[in-house]
């Protein structure tokens with residue numbers, strides 16, 4: 001919000017309790033954002049909290065924990081998000097109400113035995129973004145359906161293994177997963193959005209299987225979501241075959 005208000009022409013003073021911005025990301029990310037904010041004229045102060053605040057007339061006067069004082073037109077508190085799980089009855093399954101729901105990679109809540117409780121979206125605190133929540137919902141749906149059908153979930157190996165052709169004497173020929181579109185294909189969206197070609201170029205030259213492309217999550221709201229629509233169309237058409 002500091003970036004937004006500064007860009008709108010406000011004179012921004014950003015007070016941070018910690019020693020850096022965006023503490024949940026790599027340090028360089030916070031440093032870059034801080035650098036840009038300073039370049040734009042924002043005043044960034046770290047390790048400081050508000051001791052008191054009072055509005056007198058049109059202004060707000062702040063006393064700070066480091067002894068400093070500020071006068072501002074408005075104060076915006078950005079205190080983060082809290083899970084709204086206080087009244088869901090979590091205590092009936094042995095979980096503390098009002099807490100985040102910790103999940104494994106199948107979006108199954110780890111603290112509940114039996115693997116029947118799933119949590120997708122902000123509530124699991126993995127990535128508090130719309131497109132990540134939608135991605136998690138797809139994963140959770142696939143996991144629930146697979147378990148209901150008694151089919152095993154995808155397994156992961158290290159190093160990662162995949163095959164597209166028969167290895168000599170190594171069993172039946174099979175394609176483990178459909179490959180991305182052949183490089184000779186000329187997708188029409190390429191003409192409309194040349195820069196959008198890059199992801200599909202990487203996918204083709206890297207021979208990335210379509211199944212794996214599901215995990216390249218396009219941010220919301222961006223034009224990159226066109227690739228999500230194409231994958232959904234592909235899945236729909238394949239299901240009808």
Ligand SMILES: Cc1cc2nc3c(=O)[nH]c(=O)nc-3n(C[C@H](O)[C@H](O)[C@H](O)COP(=O)(O)OP(=O)(O)OC[C@H]3O[C@@H](n4cnc5c(N)ncnc54)[C@H](O)[C@@H]3O)c2cc1C
Pocket residue numbers: 084087088120121122123127128129130131132133220221
């Ligand atoms: C100001 C702001 C801007 C944001 N901008 C972006 C952005 O540009 N791009 C982006 O990717 N993300 C953005 N986000 C994050 C994004 O909004 C969330 O990550 C996303 O909405 C999470 O989806 P969700 O379904 O997990 O939770 P929510 O969208 O919060 O949905 C939870 C739903 O459950 C309902 N609910 C709660 N308790 C109960 C109950 N007991 N019974 C029934 N229903 C209940 C709620 O009413 C709500 O409708 C923004 C968030 C904020 C706060």
